[in-house]
Amino acid sequence: MTPRKYTIEALVTPQHPLLTALTALHPLLRRGPGRGLLLILAVIFLSTLTHAQSYKWVKGGGSTTTYSTSLSRSETVKYMCVDDNGNLYVAANMGTTNILADTFSRLAAHNYVGGNLHIFVSSYRCDGTMRWAKLVEGYGESEVGGIAYSNGNIYLTGKAPSDFLTSKYFGDDTTITNRNYASYLAKLDTGNNGDLKWIRFIGADVYGNQFMSNAGTVAIDGAGNIHNFARIERSCTVTPTYVTTQPGTYDLKYDVAGNLLSVGHVAALDSVWLASKIIYNKLSGKWFSVLEPNMNYWYSVYADYNSAVAAFKPDNTLAWIDTTGVNGGVTSIDYKGGEDIYVSAGGQMLTPGASFSIGGLIGTNTIGNSYGSLFKIDTNDNGKWVYNLMSATSIGVLNGVTILPGDLIASTGVFTGLSVHATDSITSTSGEGQNPLFLIVDSGGHTVKLDQMHGAGFYDWGTSICSDKIGNVYVGGLMQSNIWGGSLTPYVSNGGNTDYFVMKYGYNCSCTSVPTASYTSTATSASTFAFTFTGSAGYDSVRWQFGDGGTATTASPTHTYAAPGTYTACVRVFTPCGSNTYCSSIVVPTVGVPQLAAGSVSVCPNPATNELIITGHEHNATYRLMSITGATLQEGGLPSQRASIHLANQTPGMYVLEVIQDNGERSIARIVKE
Secondary structure: OOOEEOOOOOOOOOOOHHHHHHHHOHHHHHHOOOHHHHHHHHHHHHOOOOOOOEEEEEEEEEOOOOOOOOHHHOOOEEEEEEOOOOOEEEEEEEOOEEEEEOOEEEEEOOOOOOOOOEEEEEEEOOOOOEEEEEEEEOOOOOEEEEEEEEOOEEEEEEEOOOOOOOOEEEOOOEEEOOOOOOEEEEEEEOOOOOOEEEEEEOOOOOOOHHHOEOOOEEEEOOOOOEEEEEEEOOOOEEEOOEEOOOOEEEEEEEOOOOOEEEEEEEHHHOOOEEEEEEEEOOOOOOEEEEEEEOOOOOOOOOOOOOOEEEEEOOOOOEEEEEEOOEOEEEEEEEEOOOOEEEEEEEEEOOOOOOEEEEOOEEEEOOOOOEEEEEEEEEOOOOEEEEEEEEEOOOOEEEEEEEEEOOOEEEEEEEEOOEEEEOOEEEEOOOOOOEEEEEEEEEOOOOEEEEEEOEOOOOEOEEEEEEEOOOOOEEEEEEEOOEEEOOOOOOEEOOOOOOEEEEEEEEOOOOOOOOOOOOEEEEEOOOOEEEEEEOOOOOOOEEEEEOOOOOEEOOOOOEEEOOOOEEEEEEEEEEEOOEEEEEEEEEEEOOOOOOEOOOOOOEEEOOOEOOEEEEEOOOOOEEEEEEEOOOOEEEEEEEOOOEEEEEOOOOOOEEEEEEEEOOOOOEEEEEEEEO
C-alpha cells in the first residue's frame, strides 16, 4: 500500500484549490523575490477561511552569543506549563549578551563571563502577547529542572551557581547574595510581573554547598504540596537535623508557604538513575517518572539514552521499573489520572530492525536506524499500544507528550527525510534540514495529524510540549534561522547559533463556549451502519473514529465493520472555539442465528413476534437485549434452562441478545422481531 503523506491538517473539511496552491508555495513566500506581495495576498485569502484548529502564532527569543547546537548547550525551551486561565509559562536556556525576546531586551546579563547560559522564564497570553519575562542568573552555568503550575502559582526548580564575589539575580526584582547557595525551588506569582514569592535553596550557606546538588525535578501532589526531587551528594546539611549520608535522589516536600515538611530518600535511584519528569496520581499518592542514567550531578536532562519509566509508591519505594537498554529511550510522560499513561521515546537503533520494549510493547524501526515511538501503558506497566514512527535517516525522535481533551495525545520531536507510520508518512521539505515534528493521535493510537514546522536553518527541533484544558497545544524548541507553521509569518532569529521558539496550535482566544458532539446510527445490514452527526451547528470539521481503526471526516458517513464485536465509535467536532467528543458502543452481531456463538445455548423462534425462548444455558444465567447500536433495552435473569423473554414492548426490527453464564462466558446473537 502506498503511504499517505500528511502535509496539512487532515481534519479540515473541503478546501479551496487556491489555498492548496498557496500552501504549496509557502516556502517560496518566505524566501523568493516578491515575497511581500505574495504573502499579503495569501494572508488576505486565508483570513476569509475558518479552520477549527490551526497554527495561531509563533514567538521566540535569544541572544547573539554562540553556543554548541547540542540540546544541553543551546538556547532552547526546556520546560513549559499552562495555568487555569490559559496563560503559558516557558523556561528556556538563554545566552548573556544582546538578549531580545518579544518585549524583553537586555544588552548584557549581570553575569556574562565566558559562554555561560542563564535561564529565561517568560509568560504568554493565549493570543501570544508576552505578559512578563525574567532572567535567572548565576555566575556559572545555570540549569532549570522543571516548571509546574498549581492553584494560582508557578513553581520552578533549578540551579544557579556562584563564584565567591558575585550575586545571583532572579529577574530585576530579587538579588541573592548568599554565594554558596545553588540549587533551589522557587514560587512565582502568575500575575503580570511574575514576582518571586519565595525561594528555598538546598543546603547551608557554607563553602562547597554550591557543588552538593543538581537542578531537581518539580512535582505537585494531591494535597497541593510541592516536591523537589534533587540529586544530592553525601554530607549535605539539608536541615539542621538532616545531613545526607550517601549520594542519591532526595524528595524535599514543601507546603505552599515554602515550609519544608519532610525530606525523603528515594533509595531505588541511588547511583543509577535521576528523575527527569514526575507526575503524581493525586488520589493514591503513587507517582510516575522518566528516569535517566546518573552520569554525575552535573547531569543534563537531555542525555536520554538507556533510560526508563517507573512507578513509585507514596512512601517513595519502587513499585515497578521498565528500562529500554538501547541508545535512545524514554523522553517524557504524561498522566491525567485513571489508568492510562502515555510515554514518548526516541533515538537511534544500533542496526535497522533492532527494538526495545515498554510495557511489553515493541518500539522498532524496520526501514532505518532512527525511531520515535509513543506508548500507551496502564499504571501497572501493561502495554496497550505502541505508535512507531520510523525514520529512513538518522534523525527521528519524539521529545515530549501531552494529553489533550477528548482522548487525543500530542507529541513533538525532530525528523529529517522520510518518516513512516503504517500507511502514513511525512517527508521534510527539501533544503530545510532537521524540522520540528508535530503529531496528534487518538486514544487508540491512530494518526489524527502528522505534520512538520518549517525553518530555513539546519537545526530546528521540537523539545517540549504542553496543552491547556480546551485543547490548545504549545510546542517549544530551538531554531537557527527562522521558524513557522502553516501560514504564520516566521519568527526570525535574533542571532547566535540558536534561539528558543514557542508555537501555538489551537483555537481562537475570544470564545465563550465550546461545541457539542453527538450522533445517531442506523444499521443498514448486520455489519454496516449509517452515522448522522446531531451536535452543534456551525462546525468547521468533524472526525469519526469507528473503533476498528477506520475514520471519516464527513457529517454523515457509512461504515462497514469487518468482524463481529462491540466497537466504541466516536465523533469529534471542531469549531474555532474548541472541540468536543461523543462516543457510544456499536454492536456488530455474529451472523448465523438461531444458534448462539458459544456452548449449547440457542434461541427460537427467530424471527420472533412477542416471545423468545432461550434454552441450553446454565441456571442463574442473565440476559441483555440491546439495540443494534448497543443501547440496553431489557435485561434480567434466566432462572431455568428453558426461559422466555417477552418482546411485546419492542418495535419490529433487528436486536442483539447477549446471554451471560455463571462462569462469565458470553454468547451473542442477532434477533429479529416481526
